[in-house]
Amino acid sequence: MNDPEVLSPTKQRWDGATWYLCGxxxxxxxxxxxRVALHRSVWERAHGPIPDGHHVHHINGDRADNRLExxxxxxxDEHLRMHMTPERREAARQNMIENVMPKAAAWHxxxxxxxxxxxxxxxxxxxxxxxTVTCEMCGASFQTRASEKxxxxxxxxxxxxxxxxxxxxxxxxxxxxxLRARGKSSASPRRPSAS
Numbered sequence: 001m002n003d004p005e006v007l008s009p010t011k012q013r014w015d016g017a018t019w020y021l022c023g024x025x026x027x028x029x030x031x032x033x034x035r036v037a038l039h040r041s042v043w044e045r046a047h048g049p050i051p052d053g054h055h056v057h058h059i060n061g062d063r064a065d066n067r068l069e070x071x072x073x074x075x076x077d078e079h080l081r082m083h084m085t086p087e088r089r090e091a092a093r094q095n096m097i098e099n100v101m102p103k104a105a106a107w108h109x110x111x112x113x114x115x116x117x118x119x120x121x122x123x124x125x126x127x128x129x130x131x132t133v134t135c136e137m138c139g140a141s142f143q144t145r146a147s148e149k150x151x152x153x154x155x156x157x158x159x160x161x162x163x164x165x166x167x168x169x170x171x172x173x174x175x176x177x178x179l180r181a182r183g184k185s186s187a188s189p190r191r192p193s194a195s
Contacts, residue, residue, distance in 0.1 A: 009064070012066065025063055026063075042071060054076060055076055137166075142155040
Protein backbone atom coordinates (compact mmCIF):
# COMPACT_ATOMS: atom_id res chain seq x y z
CA MET A 1 0.00 0.00 0.00
CA ASN A 2 1.27 3.48 -0.85
CA ASP A 3 1.84 6.15 1.75
CA PRO A 4 0.47 9.66 1.14
CA GLU A 5 2.68 11.87 -1.01
CA VAL A 6 3.46 15.30 0.45
CA LEU A 7 2.84 17.97 -2.21
CA SER A 8 3.18 21.02 0.07
CA PRO A 9 2.81 21.85 3.78
CA THR A 10 -0.95 22.09 3.24
CA LYS A 11 -1.55 19.46 0.54
CA GLN A 12 -1.03 15.68 0.26
CA ARG A 13 -1.99 13.15 -2.43
CA TRP A 14 -3.23 9.68 -1.61
CA ASP A 15 -5.50 7.13 -3.27
CA GLY A 16 -5.89 9.33 -6.36
CA ALA A 17 -7.26 12.28 -4.40
CA THR A 18 -5.83 15.51 -3.03
CA TRP A 19 -6.14 16.03 0.72
CA TYR A 20 -5.90 19.50 2.24
CA LEU A 21 -4.90 20.67 5.71
CA CYS A 22 -8.14 21.64 7.43
CA GLY A 23 -7.64 22.68 11.04
CA UNK A 24 -5.16 20.25 12.55
CA UNK A 25 -5.56 17.34 10.11
CA UNK A 26 -5.45 16.61 6.38
CA UNK A 27 -8.89 15.78 5.11
CA UNK A 28 -11.20 15.89 2.15
CA UNK A 29 -14.90 16.49 1.61
CA UNK A 30 -16.62 13.20 0.73
CA UNK A 31 -20.05 14.75 0.43
CA UNK A 32 -21.62 18.12 1.17
CA UNK A 33 -21.58 17.66 4.96
CA UNK A 34 -19.11 14.80 5.43
CA ARG A 35 -15.36 15.34 5.80
CA VAL A 36 -12.96 12.37 6.18
CA ALA A 37 -9.51 12.56 7.78
CA LEU A 38 -6.51 11.24 5.86
CA HIS A 39 -4.85 9.49 8.81
CA ARG A 40 -8.07 7.61 9.61
CA SER A 41 -8.56 6.62 5.94
CA VAL A 42 -4.97 5.32 5.66
CA TRP A 43 -5.36 3.23 8.81
CA GLU A 44 -8.80 1.89 7.79
CA ARG A 45 -7.55 0.87 4.34
CA ALA A 46 -4.90 -1.32 5.96
CA HIS A 47 -6.76 -2.62 9.04
CA GLY A 48 -10.51 -2.17 8.47
CA PRO A 49 -12.97 -0.04 10.45
CA ILE A 50 -11.73 1.79 13.55
CA PRO A 51 -13.32 0.21 16.63
CA ASP A 52 -15.87 2.31 18.51
CA GLY A 53 -14.30 4.29 21.33
CA HIS A 54 -10.89 4.47 19.63
CA HIS A 55 -8.77 7.17 17.94
CA VAL A 56 -5.99 6.95 15.35
CA HIS A 57 -2.81 8.39 16.90
CA HIS A 58 0.25 9.83 15.11
CA ILE A 59 3.09 7.99 16.88
CA ASN A 60 5.76 10.66 16.26
CA GLY A 61 3.37 13.52 17.10
CA ASP A 62 3.58 15.00 13.57
CA ARG A 63 0.02 15.27 12.25
CA ALA A 64 1.37 15.81 8.73
CA ASP A 65 3.11 12.39 8.80
CA ASN A 66 0.28 10.12 7.64
CA ARG A 67 2.42 7.08 6.76
CA LEU A 68 0.85 3.82 7.96
CA GLU A 69 3.90 3.01 10.11
CA UNK A 70 3.32 6.28 12.02
CA UNK A 71 -0.31 5.46 12.88
CA UNK A 72 -1.74 3.40 15.72
CA UNK A 73 -5.18 2.93 17.21
CA UNK A 74 -5.64 3.79 20.89
CA UNK A 75 -8.62 3.85 23.23
CA UNK A 76 -10.02 7.41 23.41
CA ASP A 77 -9.20 7.93 27.08
CA GLU A 78 -5.63 6.68 26.65
CA HIS A 79 -5.13 8.91 23.59
CA LEU A 80 -6.48 11.99 25.33
CA ARG A 81 -4.35 11.29 28.42
CA MET A 82 -1.24 11.23 26.21
CA HIS A 83 -2.01 14.64 24.76
CA MET A 84 -3.44 16.41 27.82
CA THR A 85 -0.23 17.36 29.60
CA PRO A 86 -0.36 19.62 32.67
CA GLU A 87 0.77 22.53 30.48
CA ARG A 88 -2.01 21.92 27.94
CA ARG A 89 -4.56 21.51 30.72
CA GLU A 90 -3.50 24.85 32.22
CA ALA A 91 -3.60 26.52 28.79
CA ALA A 92 -7.11 25.13 28.22
CA ARG A 93 -8.18 26.41 31.67
CA GLN A 94 -6.79 29.88 30.92
CA ASN A 95 -8.57 29.89 27.54
CA MET A 96 -11.85 29.05 29.28
CA ILE A 97 -11.39 31.85 31.81
CA GLU A 98 -10.24 34.51 29.34
CA ASN A 99 -12.27 33.69 26.23
CA VAL A 100 -15.07 31.18 26.67
CA MET A 101 -16.62 32.22 29.99
CA PRO A 102 -17.02 35.93 29.11
CA LYS A 103 -18.62 35.03 25.77
CA ALA A 104 -20.90 32.48 27.43
CA ALA A 105 -21.95 35.03 30.07
CA ALA A 106 -22.63 37.61 27.36
CA TRP A 107 -24.74 35.15 25.34
CA HIS A 108 -26.69 33.92 28.37
CA UNK A 109 -27.78 37.50 29.12
CA UNK A 110 -29.20 38.03 25.61
CA UNK A 111 -32.84 37.46 24.74
CA UNK A 112 -31.85 34.26 22.88
CA UNK A 113 -29.89 33.01 25.91
CA UNK A 114 -32.74 33.70 28.32
CA UNK A 115 -35.22 32.05 25.93
CA UNK A 116 -33.00 28.97 25.69
CA UNK A 117 -32.75 28.70 29.49
CA UNK A 118 -36.47 29.16 29.88
CA UNK A 119 -37.25 26.40 27.37
CA UNK A 120 -34.54 24.12 28.74
CA UNK A 121 -35.88 24.58 32.27
CA UNK A 122 -39.36 23.53 31.14
CA UNK A 123 -37.94 20.54 29.21
CA UNK A 124 -36.14 19.25 32.29
CA UNK A 125 -39.41 18.86 34.17
CA UNK A 126 -41.65 17.60 31.35
CA UNK A 127 -40.73 13.90 31.50
CA UNK A 128 -39.74 13.74 35.17
CA UNK A 129 -42.16 11.41 36.99
CA UNK A 130 -44.07 12.42 40.08
CA UNK A 131 -43.29 10.69 43.36
CA THR A 132 -45.08 10.77 46.69
CA VAL A 133 -43.26 12.35 49.64
CA THR A 134 -44.24 12.98 53.25
CA CYS A 135 -43.81 16.52 54.58
CA GLU A 136 -41.28 16.67 57.43
CA MET A 137 -43.22 19.39 59.25
CA CYS A 138 -46.92 18.49 59.05
CA GLY A 139 -46.79 14.84 57.94
CA ALA A 140 -49.01 15.41 54.89
CA SER A 141 -48.33 13.39 51.73
CA PHE A 142 -47.73 15.35 48.56
CA GLN A 143 -46.65 14.81 44.95
CA THR A 144 -43.37 16.26 43.64
CA ARG A 145 -41.17 16.00 40.58
CA ALA A 146 -38.08 16.94 42.60
CA SER A 147 -35.36 14.33 42.22
CA GLU A 148 -33.88 12.16 44.97
CA LYS A 149 -30.63 14.14 44.59
CA UNK A 150 -32.42 17.43 45.30
CA UNK A 151 -35.18 16.29 47.65
CA UNK A 152 -38.18 18.33 48.62
CA UNK A 153 -38.87 18.11 52.35
CA UNK A 154 -42.01 20.22 52.75
CA UNK A 155 -45.44 20.45 51.17
CA UNK A 156 -45.88 24.24 51.22
CA UNK A 157 -44.10 27.54 51.78
CA UNK A 158 -45.52 27.69 55.33
CA UNK A 159 -43.97 24.32 56.19
CA UNK A 160 -40.78 25.32 54.40
CA UNK A 161 -40.46 28.41 56.62
CA UNK A 162 -41.25 26.41 59.77
CA UNK A 163 -38.53 23.89 58.80
CA UNK A 164 -36.05 26.71 58.12
CA UNK A 165 -36.73 28.33 61.50
CA UNK A 166 -36.52 24.99 63.33
CA UNK A 167 -33.19 24.12 61.70
CA UNK A 168 -31.76 27.56 62.40
CA UNK A 169 -32.97 27.36 66.01
CA UNK A 170 -31.28 23.98 66.38
CA UNK A 171 -28.05 25.39 64.90
CA UNK A 172 -28.18 28.28 67.37
CA UNK A 173 -28.72 25.86 70.29
CA UNK A 174 -25.77 23.76 69.11
CA UNK A 175 -23.64 26.91 68.91
CA UNK A 176 -24.68 27.87 72.48
CA UNK A 177 -23.74 24.36 73.76
CA UNK A 178 -20.32 24.60 72.08
CA LEU A 179 -19.67 28.03 73.62
CA ARG A 180 -20.69 26.83 77.11
CA ALA A 181 -18.42 23.79 76.70
CA ARG A 182 -15.53 26.16 75.99
CA GLY A 183 -16.44 28.33 78.95
CA LYS A 184 -17.64 31.29 76.91
CA SER A 185 -20.95 33.07 76.74
CA SER A 186 -22.82 33.94 73.56
CA ALA A 187 -24.18 37.10 75.13
CA SER A 188 -22.55 40.12 73.61
CA PRO A 189 -20.19 41.87 76.03
CA ARG A 190 -21.64 44.91 77.74
CA ARG A 191 -20.24 48.24 76.74
CA PRO A 192 -18.95 50.34 79.55
CA SER A 193 -21.38 53.09 80.27
CA ALA A 194 -20.25 56.60 79.50
CA SER A 195 -19.99 58.43 82.79
